[in-house]
Amino acid sequence: xxxDRKQTRAIKLGNLLIGGNNPITIQSMTNTRxxxxxxxxxxxxxxxxxxxxxxxxxxxxxxxxxxxSKIKSRISIPLIADIxxxxxxxLAAIEAGVxxxxxxxxxxxxxxxxxxxxxAVREKKIxxxxxxxxxxxxKTILKKxxxxxxxxxxxxxxxxxxxEDAGYEEMKISVKTSSVPLTIEAYRLLSTRVNYPxxxxxxxxxxxxxxxxxxxxxxxxxxxxxxxxxxxxSLTSDPTREIPVARQILQSLRLRKGLEIISCPxxxxxxxxxxxxxxxTEKKLExxxxxxxxxxxxxCIVNGPGEAREADYGIAGGKKEGLLFKHGEIVKKVxxxxxxxxxxxxxxxxxxx
Numbered sequence: 001x002x003x004d005r006k007q008t009r010a011i012k013l014g015n016l017l018i019g020g021n022n023p024i025t026i027q028s029m030t031n032t033r034x035x036x037x038x039x040x041x042x043x044x045x046x047x048x049x050x051x052x053x054x055x056x057x058x059x060x061x062x063x064x065x066x067x068x069s070k071i072k073s074r075i076s077i078p079l080i081a082d083i084x085x086x087x088x089x090x091l092a093a094i095e096a097g098v099x100x101x102x103x104x105x106x107x108x109x110x111x112x113x114x115x116x117x118x119x120a121v122r123e124k125k126i127x128x129x130x131x132x133x134x135x136x137x138x139k140t141i142l143k144k145x146x147x148x149x150x151x152x153x154x155x156x157x158x159x160x161x162x163x164e165d166a167g168y169e170e171m172k173i174s175v176k177t178s179s180v181p182l183t184i185e186a187y188r189l190l191s192t193r194v195n196y197p198x199x200x201x202x203x204x205x206x207x208x209x210x211x212x213x214x215x216x217x218x219x220x221x222x223x224x225x226x227x228x229x230x231x232x233x234s235l236t237s238d239p240t241r242e243i244p245v246a247r248q249i250l251q252s253l254r255l256r257k258g259l260e261i262i263s264c265p266x267x268x269x270x271x272x273x274x275x276x277x278x279x280x281t282e283k284k285l286e287x288x289x290x291x292x293x294x295x296x297x298x299x300c301i302v303n304g305p306g307e308a309r310e311a312d313y314g315i316a317g318g319k320k321e322g323l324l325f326k327h328g329e330i331v332k333k334v335x336x337x338x339x340x341x342x343x344x345x346x347x348x349x350x351x352x353x
Contacts, residue, residue: 002254003224003226008229011171012125013078016053019172023256024228024256025231026052026053026054026231027052028232028233029239030056033064037067040057043240044071047239051247051290056081056232058082059083059093068092068096069096072097072098078099080101081100085108087109087114090108090117094124099126102129103128103130105117105166106159114162115166118166118168121170128170128171130163130171130172130174132152132174133176133203134179137151147177149175152175153189155175156175160173160196172229173194174198174200176201176234178202178214180202184218184222191227201232202215202218205235206236207235207237208236212245215246223249223255231250233246244289259288259291259292261281261285261294262296262298262307264297264300267299270300277315281295281344293347294310294312296315298315301316301318305325309328310328315343320336321334321336322334322336
């Protein structure tokens with residue numbers, strides 16, 4: 001079943017279009033000190049190789065803002081400056097050549113300061129992401145609505161109106177919380193109120209294990225409903241761990257093509273070490289994550305041959321051995337000790353030839 005995406009207006013971020021019918025993009029954020037150009041560029045390069053398409057960097061001081069031009073010159077994906085409170089840092093980041101800002105206009109001081117930033121982004125057509133979190137609601141909003149979906153949306157709309165009143169509409173919006181149900185409710189409500197692109201995420205989702213589950217449920221539910229144009233999985237972990245999770249969420253919903261590994265949960269009929277085999281297969285095929293191929297690693301004769309035939313490549317396990325499949329045809333019978341090497345060799349030869 002094809003997901004019917006909500007049509008939002010498209011904005012340009014560097015060389016990417018966000019919103020409309022354009023692909024849902026994957027982004028992350030560096031956790032290096034931005035002023036440390038070498039470390040930041042090295043981390044971004046790692047993220048790029050894994051499939052990160054947009055990167056954001058914190059700009060807590062002028063030294064970090066001035067480093068952005070050097071970082072920008074050495075990467076090939078759009079760079080977003082994350083700004084809080086100080087409009088001068090926003091102006092410096094714009095001057096450094098960033099592709100986008102994460103900035104809430106209501107938090108940078110006077111209307112004059114807002115207009116200075118808007119004039120600068122207007123000249124270069126740089127989009128702004130308005131990002132509201134449950135922990136950043138104003139006292140007025142909290143008193144009127146509490147930490148609710150309506151409060152989050154009304155807070156976001158206050159910032160939206162500031163930019164609209166200044167005559168600027170190149171923006172995307174996020175309303176993240178650490179609560180999955182509240183996040184889903186807030187985005188559902190926001191999507192009925194605006195047609196700007198929406199940036200999805202569950203903020204402060206937690207460690208790699210719990211954060212992956214919360215992000216998959218929160219982001220996945222919204223995407224399945226057609227809501228969302230760009231996503232970031234937030235994990236208390238190395239940022240490189242965020243990209244495979246984000247990619248898998250999109251692939252599971254058929255919103256992105258890529259490597260898919262199918263494997264059974266094993267049972268008493270399994271007579272090969274399928275758990276190790278499936279795990280090692282996933283690790284060794286990581287470099288092919290961008291390819292649109294399906295690999296089945298199955299444990300026994302009940303479902304194994306059928307699933308393996310349906311996949312591009314597959315293994316159907318037997319007693320200390322397995323059948324190796326390619327595009328529905330049996331290639332050979334292989335001893336268990338050789339299954340992994342033979343499978344990887346078969347796929348690698350085809351992909352790299």
